[in-house]
Amino acid sequence: MQAEPVTRGLRKAAPRPDLFEVAHLSDPWEALTAELKPPMSHQDAFLEAYRCLLCGGPLTPAPCMLACPAKVDVPSFIGAISVGEAVEAAEIILDANPLGGTCARVCPTEELCEGACVLHSTHQRPIDIGRLQRYAIDQAFRDGNLLVPERPQHNGMRVAVIGAGPAGLTGAFELAKYGYKVTIFDSRAGTGGLVRAAIAPYRQLTEPLDQETARLWELGIEFRLGTTVDSSLREELESSYDSILLAIGMGEDAATGCEGNDLKGIFSSLPFIEKIKLAYLPDVKNKVAVIGAGNTAMDVAREAIRLGAAEVTVLYRRSEKEMPAFPVEFDEAVQEGVRFAWLTSPVRYEGNGRVNAVRCLKMKLGDQDSSGRRKPVPVDGSEFLLEVDTVIEAIGQLPRKDFLFAIPGIELNSGLIRAASETGATGNPLYFAAGDALNGGATVVEAVRMGKVAAAGIDAKLSERGGAK
Ligand SMILES: Cc1cc2nc3c(=O)[nH]c(=O)nc-3n(C[C@H](O)[C@H](O)[C@H](O)COP(=O)(O)OP(=O)(O)OC[C@H]3O[C@@H](n4cnc5c(N)ncnc54)[C@H](O)[C@@H]3O)c2cc1C
Known part of the structure; x- marks a missing residue:
């Protein structure tokens, strides 16, 4: 039987008879936490890695890599898995994406790397890139190998990051690698933003957020969790930091405003x-x-x-x-x-x-x-x-307008921050921005990409200025 032709972005999930059964398990917690994409055994990972054509090269990047917002070098990490080098594979992934373990679980891979896999053109099943990525990171973290890059020498400048979600964690990680002293502030008691608070438990409950956070900690990043940046703290940060990264995400749910919404249920x-x-x-x-x-x-x-x-x-x-x-x-x-x-x-x-x-x-x-x-x-x-x-x-989230309105020079478009797409620079030269607060809500890997862009933008700006204020 010939497989159905595939149109990128319009693909439907292959029918999975087990989906109905898993969703209707009699124990609710078991049903809620039964992973949609469970981990791979060593054998499955080797077999899957061998199916990969390892396409692309330095002059012609593979389509899967081009489709990844974080630009993870997919063929190289799959090549490493195929020769039994899972830790090397993890290093390749984490080098491009400090939330590589989280993204392996939560990315809409069908729309991204796996959607671009060349095997579609021959009507074969695409490579299970997400689960291979998870396999590599799990192997490294399981052995206690956090693969922390060497701590660079401090360059004398300090950056404050507001928000410990994917955009803030990634921005902070990149800035620390450049040599900045970084402090992350978040109202919540834990890191990860919506990953910890909102992403469906059958994709990711919390693991491996703690290990991913520990890598930042090991790199010398300071965390001020349970700390909301209000106007007075913001003014303090403005006078004591060389730059501020706004990675505040979106706010509470929008409401339909239907009458009767105070009823129970x-x-x-x-x-x-x-x-x-x-x-x-x-x-x-x-x-x-x-x-x-x-x-x-x-x-x-x-x-x-x-x-x-x-x-x-x-x-x-x-x-x-x-x-x-x-x-x-x-x-x-x-x-x-x-x-x-x-x-x-x-x-x-x-x-x-x-x-x-x-x-x-x-x-x-x-x-x-x-x-x-x-x-x-x-x-x-x-x-x-x-x-x-x-x-x-579930009709969407509202932007954090009140907080943003109070910052002089920040321009908003329907409550979303307007920032230069290639640097994350905002209308206020002290502030850069990344993540959902700019695009109104997309994906974790998109927030990772934007965190990297803003970190590079901050570095370019502060290097140009040449030193602490
Ligand atoms: C229900 C739901 C399910 C989702 N599922 C998926 C999925 O399966 N896959 C996927 O890729 N994406 C998913 N997403 C989208 C993804 O979670 C977001 O795109 C991503 O988390 C955005 O990252 P961020 O860092 O920009 O913002 P956030 O994750 O929202 O983090 C922002 C952080 O800033 C903090 N903050 C805000 N203001 C302040 C302040 N003044 N002071 C201190 N801290 C502050 C907040 O507490 C928060 O922790 C989902 C989103 C939702 C709502």
Whole structure:
């Protein structure tokens, strides 16, 4: 039988009979933490590495490497695994991406490196690059080998990084390698930002964030966790640091503002997931409505199934074509039993103490709006009631406008920081920026890329100035 032709970015996940069974395991915690991409055995890793054509070279980088925002040299690390040199492979990965172990677990590889694998053109299964990357890093970390680069001599300059998420950790790591004394500030008690707080537990609970953080610590980076940078601390940082990297991510969930949202059983996506990550399992009952159809909505729908909900319906006011979720995420959600109500918008939550229904309106698509997508328009007289006992709103995150408005010279575009794409420089010469705070929310590996760009931008600026202030 001939395999289906593959179109990059539009690929659907291959049907996996085990997905439904795993998602519906009787123990919710087991279902929530059963990894979608489990680790490889030595034998599987060798066999998979041998399948790789190791394409590319110095003048013609391999498509998988070009598709990786962090520019991990995929053929070289897979070549190292194929000759039994897993630690050398880990070194290659971590050199390009200090969150290489996290990215191996959470990257949408189908859209990136694996999506670009040349084996697609011969209708073969792409190389399992994500799991090979995980294999290499796990091997190194398991032996206690953190592969910390040598501590460079301190160049006399200090940089403050606000935010210990992927953008901040990467920016800090690169700056420390250049010789800067770096301090990272984060409101949270742990590092990793949304990786620790929001990424679905069946992709990554926490491991290997602690080892990845330990590498930064070993490089001499100072952590001030549990410390929110407010206006007065920010002014202190401005007078005592040579540069400041803003890696503050996005803020709390946007809300639909539907009437009745104070009823019991209505959740916002981020606190819902954060609870799960801390093993406090939310009470979702039987019938769940998820509002929104982005990647976060797919995650909470799949988490609700794992928590034991019998019926999970995603309500989206546009059609499947406009859905922002990656096709592979949508497809896997369908395989796990999530239902979709397209062109459906909630107008009111109803109930007595606890929500028992969502009053919905059917929509049709009108003219294009400023996002280039066709605008949903209500259909007159189309109201109907959907019986539910839980609602999870997942319609995106709000920018941290209040914090940013207070910084002189920082320019914003709908609350997102405007910064030079090739340096991360903002309108205030002291500040550089990276990550979700610029793009409104993308992927961990994109935040890693931006952290590297901003670190290089800071280094170029401070080297030009030539010395501490
Ligand atoms: C539900 C969900 C699931 C996701 N799943 C995936 C996935 O599977 N794969 C993937 O690649 N990406 C995923 N993402 C996206 C990914 O998590 C983000 O793109 C990435 O974490 C962005 O990194 P960041 O460093 O820019 O911001 P964040 O990770 O948000 O980190 C910002 C940090 O800054 C801190 N901070 C903010 N303001 C201050 C202040 N004033 N003082 C001190 N600290 C401050 C915050 O506490 C936070 O820790 C997901 C996102 C969400 C919401």
